Amino acid sequence: MKFLFDSDTWQEIYGSIRKNKVRTAITIIGVLWGIFLLVVLLGAARGMENGFNKLFGNFATNSVFVWTQSTDTPFKGFQEGRRFTLTMNDIDVLKSEYSDEIKLLAPRNQTNNLIIKDFKSGNFKVSGDYPILDQIQKKQLLYGRFLNQNDIASIAKVTVISEDMYKQLFDKDEFPIGQYIKINSISYKVIGVYKPSNTIDFDGDCAYVPFSTFRKVYNTANKVDWMMITAHEGTDIEQMESDVLLTLKGLHKVHPDDERAFGSVNLGKEIGKITGFITGMQFLTWFVGIATLIAGVFAIGNILLITVKERTKEIGIRRALGATPKSIRQQIVLESVFLTTVAGMLGIIFGSVVLFLIDMAFGQGEDAALINPTVNIPIILIAFVTLIVLGTLIGLIPAHMATVVKPIEALREE
């Protein structure tokens, strides 16, 4: 190892690198390109993955939404095309029957109303909800708080409004919390302002009021518009979806094979499709990355081969002057490792710059296609070291050949 710290070793390497400019350039470009591609590919893939993850970020990904439509099959004396609604009874039945599978169950009632604040007004959705909604789809609160159990119990006339509603109904710099707004001519106290999710969102700009208050004010009795269900970890969510629907069909005297009576969306299934896409993309990235690395290894090996070949005569001269085979091999290998290292580092730097530019171009703002396109340093280092080690091992073959032949053979080379 001592030779590594010998300035002469480096002097020799500097001399030969300077002399063999074309070869140096080819090595550097080859390795640089490989590492560069790997960095950019992995980074872009990671960025897309992050983007997708963010898309569902504040939604429990194991959610099922259920609502009613109209029957498509006559059953038990009922005509086809019957309309019906979900009820609180359904909620209780599902909760007790599927206590092992269901984690959260949020019944919801919604309507549209004119909302007035002093001289400003607008038409918005009003939603009667339970506090658990916040657990199914996290609400990002700018001011105040979300609904709580107390609001439900006391049937409080309180509401949580969206940022846009706040901007539309309130004066600039007016603090919203504790102020009153009129929904359908009834006063509600504003207790929170939230920022709507810019990803998957069923509510949009919506005034959330306690479920109990909604029921009382709009006289909905036992009626439930639709429900959100989330499953416990490890539950087969598709199975749960079909089981729940079957139970509901039984409760509402709907034919078991009726396709239209209930509408449902299984978010888990939708996400599964995208996850599959991401997995495929990761696989592709790795495939391309590994192929690039293998190509890089052969590039290094090949360049070493050429190096040794075109320098056979020089090697012969050096041997005539007393160079041992070991010193020849050391020089060739060290030279290639040095070039590869420099090229690899340049590749990492250029790759990072490109990722940075990609981030600037596509990764900024709310609807970014990519988020944080970054690479794992250990992965790049492993790739880098593999490249150097394998490339060098391959290159050792010609280096070895150059030292086993008689020096005169090397000298005769023109």
Add this chain to the structure above:
Amino acid sequence: MIKIEGLHKSYPIGKDSLHVLKGIDLHIKEGEFVSIMGSSGSGKSTLLNIVGLLDGHDEGNYFLNGQLIKDLNEKKAAILRNKFLGFVFQSFNLISYKTALENVALPLYYKGMARKERLKVALDYLEKVGLKDWANHLPNELSGGQKQRVAIARALVTKPKVVLADEPTGALDSTTTDSVMDLLKDINNEGMTVFVITHEEEVAEQTKRIVRLKDGVIISDEFTNAAKAI
């Protein structure tokens, strides 16, 4: 210094082999100045390469400085070359991207001498061959005669026991030939053994002993007038 007994060497050519050296006996003592003459293809270079440990032999004994050369591994050969032998080639064989000074210093690098010291020593030897002012020139900026003088300085820099020169003047005109021969004579006068190949009578005449090869055998081995004059 160099003792050869019954040396044979063949080159394989396809299935056949070409018998080049057919039993050479030669004894060169320390401080001798010997030239080998012979027509092209008579095996002169083959002999010199074997003497220089650049090639191996098939049969016979070769003693370098009293040491029997047999089954030598490359590492040992490299060390012996570095220690005992200096080479001068017809085509100079300088490393093109190194300056004259660096070329001369290279054998000292393999000897393990520190850079500063070896550049100083190399400069002394360049001065000796009259090229001190050309120390930082690359080989392609030098004339043929200058290149050969650099090569001689390189051969001498490790203070070898034997200098081996394969047609050192073969690529030079007559005036530069004379300056190179004068150098070799100086070296020999300092006590070094010098062994040159040439096919020029005028060159051979300046050495002290002429060995004539023909078809792989020595046909004559005589001291020259130059030797008798001393």
